[in-house]
Amino acid sequence: MDKPFIPMLEELGWSPLWANAFSADNSSNCVPARVLREHRGAYSLLCEAGEVQAEVSGRFRHSARMRRDFPTVGDWVAAEIPHIDSRAVIHSVLPRHSAFVRRSAGTKGEEQVVAANVDTVFLVSGLDHDFNLRRIERYLTLAYESGADPIIVLNKADVLEDLEHARQQAEGVAYGVPVLVVSAATGRGLDELRKTFTAGMTGALLGSSGVGKSTLVNALLGREALRTAAVRENDSKGRHTTSHRELIPLPGGAVLIDTPGMRELQLLADDSSLAQSFDEIAEASVHCRFKDCSHTGEPGCAVQAALAEGRIEMERYESYLRQCKEIRHHQIEQDIHQQIEEKKRWKAIHRSMKFHHKPEQR
DSSP: OOOOOOOOOGTTTTHHHHHHHHHHOOOOOOOOEEEEEETEEEEEEEETTTTEEEEEOHHHHHHHHSSGGSSOTTTTEEEEOOOSSSSSEEEEEEOOEEEEEEEOOOSSSSSEEEEOOEEEEEEESSSTOOHHHHHHHEEEEEEETTTTTTEEEEEGGGGGHHHHHHHHHHHHSSTTOOOOOTTTTTTTTHHHHHTTTOOTEEEEEEEOTTTTTHHHHHHHHHOOOOOOOOOOOTOOOOOOOOOEEEEEETTTTTEEEOOOOOSSSOOOOHHHHHHHHHHHHHHTTOOOSSSOOOOOOOOOOOOHHHHTTTOOHHHHHHHHHHHHHHHHHHHHHHHHHHHHHHHHHHHHHHHHHHTOOOOOOO
C-alpha cells in the first residue's frame, strides 16, 4: 500500500514568522501543526509526524471566552503529540494574520471564523442563475475585512455565451480586483487560475451552494477527491456536497481551504472594509459637508450629488446602505453581548472571592 502524502511544514505555509511566534509562546513539549479539519470540537492536524486527531486542553477550553477563540481550519497551533494511541492536545493557537469571520447563522452576536491565515480568497460565483452582483459585493466586504487578497472566480463559463459582459459586470463592482472566467467542467481558464497559486500560499474558496467549488478543487487536484452534485435546473440551487471546512494540499506546494456553501451570509466588517468595497462612494464622501454624513439626505452630501449626476449607480448605492445598516446593527448587538458577558465574568469573580475569603467557623 502506498504511503499517504505528508507535505513538509513549508508546503503548508510555515515560515520564519510563524517559527518566531511559536518559539515565543510555547514549551518544548509542543510541536507546530496546522488544522486540516474541525468538526464539533474535534480536530485533524497535520504536522511533521503526519495527520493526527486532536482536542483542545482543559486549560484552553476554560480560558477561551468566545467561539472565535477556538482553533479553526487554517490555524497554526502548538500541540502535544502523544507517544501512545491517543489524541493530541492543542495548547494554544498562534496569532492569526488573517481571519474570515461571519456571524453564525441563526445566532445573535456570535462570530464564526470560517478560515484562518488565508493569503488569497477566491470568491466563486456561477455564471448560471447564481450570478449575483450584490452577493459579490457582500463577499468582497468580508474579504477586505479578513485581511486576505480577493480574486473573483466566475465559474461555469460553459453555460453562458456573453462571457465578456459578465466579466465587465463583475469588474464594475470590484475595482482593481482580478476577475477570472473559468469552467471546471471543460477546463477553460484553469491554467490561469493555477498560476495564482504559489508554493507556501494558502487560498480559500468561498461562495454559495452550487457554484462549483468542489468541482474546482477536483480540477486543481487532477482527481475526484471531493464529492459533487448537480444543481437544480430551474434556479441553479445546489446541495451542500461539502459539509465541513477542509485544508487540502495542492500540487506545487500550495494549500486550499474548501468551505461549505453559505446559506446565510451575515456581515461582520467595519467602515474601512466597506469603503474598499464601495470605493467610489468613499471617494465622494470625502467632499460631504459633514464628517458623519449618512448620505441619506443631509445638506451638502457629495454622495447624493454624485448619485444625481450618474457617477454612482443606484444599485450600488442601495447595496451600500444595506451593508451599512447590517454592520451598524451587528456593532450595537455585539456591544450589548460583550457587556452581558463582562457582567457574567465579574459575577463569577466575586462569587469566587467570597468563597475563598469566607471566615472559618469556630
